[in-house]
Amino acid sequence: MSKSNQPGFMFTFVWGFDLAGDWEFVEQLSHTFASKGHEVIFVELEAGLEERLVRNKSPHRLQHKASKRNVERSEQDLLRTMETHRLNSFPGEIKRETYIRIETTNSTPAETAQLIKQRFHL
Known part of the structure; x- marks a missing residue:
């Protein structure tokens, strides 16, 4: 993938900020x-x-992520992960110019994508 001629590549990852291995x-x-x-x-x-x-149980996620289709198990995994690990960075912890943190609770995916596009001139 790192040798691709595609204009971009998106990678998603649930980062345990308390885990050295994730860093x-x-x-x-x-x-x-x-x-x-x-x-x-x-x-x-x-x-x-x-x-x-x-x-976690939206139709889009259920369609595209097989791991979410067992909703009860998926919810238990989500809750356990949130209880066990720190899933958001501390302010100033990520020291990159090409970084943005977005609170998305009340935002649509399109609104969030627009913020990203504006911030990084994409």
Whole structure:
């Protein structure tokens, strides 16, 4: 993928900010793409628990993510992960010029995408 001629590539990841291995993985992945001349942009999305539970069983997610189709198990995984790990960064923790954090609880995907496009001139 790092050798692709495509104009862009999006990668999503549930980052446990309390896990050294997750930091190392993100750094290694970023380096792989940056070393090939690709711009690496970090977009951190956050939403409240109630909204995350609603989104977790949305038709789009159920259609495109097989792991979400067992809704009860998927909700338990989401709750356990939120209880066990820190899933959002502390202010100033990510020190990159190409970074934005967006609170999406009351935003549509289109609104969020527009914010990202504006911030990074895409």
